Amino acid sequence: MDTFKLLTRSTNIQKSGPASRKVSTHQTPSAGAPVQAQHHFENGNLSHIQEEPEHRGTKRKRSAPERNSGNDIPAQLDFFDDGARLLVSSEPAKKVKWDISKDEQGEIQKTEGPEEKLPELSEGECRQILKKHKVKITTLGEKHEVQQGHKPKSTITESEKRGHKKDPHAQIFPQPLTSFRQLRSKYGISRRLAANLDVQGYTEPTEVQLGSLPLLLGSDEDRGLRSQEVKKKKSKKYSRAEVDLVTIAPTGSGKTLGFMIHLLNELLKDRQASRKTHSEEGPAHQVQALIIAPTHELADQIVNEGRKLAVGTGIKISGLKKGTRLHIELANTNDQVNGDSGDKHPPSNEPLVKSEILVSTPLLLLHAISAKDSTALPLPTVSFLVLDEADVLLDPPFRSQTLAIWTACSNPSLRASLWSATIGSSIESLAQSTILDRRRNLGLPQSSKDHPHHILRLVVGLKDSAIPNISHHLIYAASEQGKLIALRQLLHPSAALTTNAPSLQPPFLIFTQTIPRAIALHSELLYDIPIEAGGSSRIAVLHSDLSDTARSNIMAGFRKGEIWILITTDLLSRGMDFRGMNGVVNYDIPNTGASYVHRVGRTGRQGREGGVAVTLYTKEDIPYVKNVANVIAASERAKGNKNGGLKGEGEGVQKWLLDALPDVSKKTKKELKRRGVESRRATVEKEGGREARRMRISTKSGYDRRLENRKKGAIGGSRRRMEQVDGEGAGEDEDGEGWGGIDD
């Protein structure tokens, strides 16, 4: 089953270099055009950018390794290529040699190749590079000391010219990160971390990393918030970035790596600093960074990714387990409640969770820090809070939990960063006010020259839009039965040859609106895969009503390629990174435009071409489907498909359809977001079951169903009668007397 092993992003920590990745020669559709680290908006890569200033006559000495020319991808990133190509194209001479051996203290002795020492780019060059990669960074919140010279003239307002206060939403142009080498040469990340990045095959930053890492790792000069002249005068000492960051970047663009590099670097620097000042480290493995994610599956994935980067650094990353308490007193209370003696956890400075980075869902973490009266106990050791999929975490039902955790982070130097492919303005404002209120409540100074604090927003590409490198199909299926027929057509390998249906090869995900619908669809499709191909074991259903163990077994099966088709709810719509995912089927339309963006973003990751997103809709969906149609049209426009996107037959959204679909009112949108299409929630108990019958997932006619039910009833009845007879006989001995049990 090598074909489907492409999904494996996780389980084992990679020990060897990218060239030794097990690659398949099989070309799946989503292998498509080769993978590029930067992909979404720029056909070229950074080599173009680096050439440009030279074209314009700026002399720049570059010791950086050459990148593959043109649109050739770095061999390390071409997960679908065959081994031969990897051997031919990887040029060992140009790779940094990280000959790492550990000494007794776990320190690294290494031999490094040449480090990339690029001179500072001028403001114009920064602006050009960021623009080319559609990276836009603005300051939010407090008034900032933005250098007049750092602002494009066109954005300087009349009042600013007259010397009034500067626009708080000014665009800034930080030094972009044009290669991962700069992480070491310019931002001084640890050698081990740099080596781990190299081993994992990361050489070229993606757009979101290009923009976010200088903001998080650099100084105010690197961020374009203070003139470079100041920097030249000052020695470049380590100082923690006083930046809270809101990042909005497309699905699959590498946000996880962005925040993980930042956290690991900060924690390693902290450790180094505390070694220097106290000649010893602080308490080992104290929780210093929290990463909150909406689902267990995503939390597990983050832990896995983090561990690969943390190999050999001594930094521990773990996922919070059910029932774990973060405070000694809470753990002891638990013991007392459970009748334990209480001396299991004698008061000490030993942390209960021995990890520097803790990843959790909001509810689990809140339980871990909540006292009996439900108040959240403070987390003073936490200096970093990362909200992955921040928009969903700051929306009901997670909002109150997330805010309670945020408030519990009482460390004055807490830095927060929020990441998602979709963050609406209301969530952005909530984040901003939470940051500012928290500072006020802690009595921290507002941003000033001496205590600069910035809230920055980074947007990559078109805000809140679906990635342009997948093909979107919006298919009208009239009724529930029609949807099932359409789905079976998609499942049939020859569908694309005989009809206009898009080609959809496993592995793929199918999303439904509710858990009962996912279960119903699963039992309907269970026997659609021929026995010779693995039969019912190839298809599975995953939802939050399953036990944790069942959930992780299914995830492991899907990642290993044993399961080809996974039916699920929005549980897996966010953050999950399955390599080589060929498609996504929205069996039920998503509740919001953002939900569409995230669901379809499970394919086409890292810029892979060939991913397919199919959305089926019925006449019940017509009042709501414009939400989705608008997102598809925007994505097609981003592709350069000006007419609204009729690229292939049945692909995208045709303009006439977009015009014909009714607009969705604000009220309806709100209701839809909360409940989905109401008729799909109907149960047999309601309305005499009529609506439920209409929305049922089944191809069987009413007549067949009645026959089947009668048959089932008859079988059930006869079984009950048999049991009754058996029951009457049971408990009687041969003499017909009741059994009296065992005498003492």
Ligand SMILES: Nc1ncnc2c1ncn2[C@@H]1O[C@H](COP(=O)(O)OP(=O)(O)OP(=O)(O)O)[C@@H](O)[C@H]1O
């Ligand atoms: N610089 C890079 N070069 C090559 N691959 C990268 C790079 N950065 C990240 N990746 C890979 O890209 C994939 C997607 O990354 P990630 O899961 O972080 O995306 P994301 O932006 O968080 O997406 P989502 O919004 O869906 O959560 C991962 O498999 C990751 O290993």
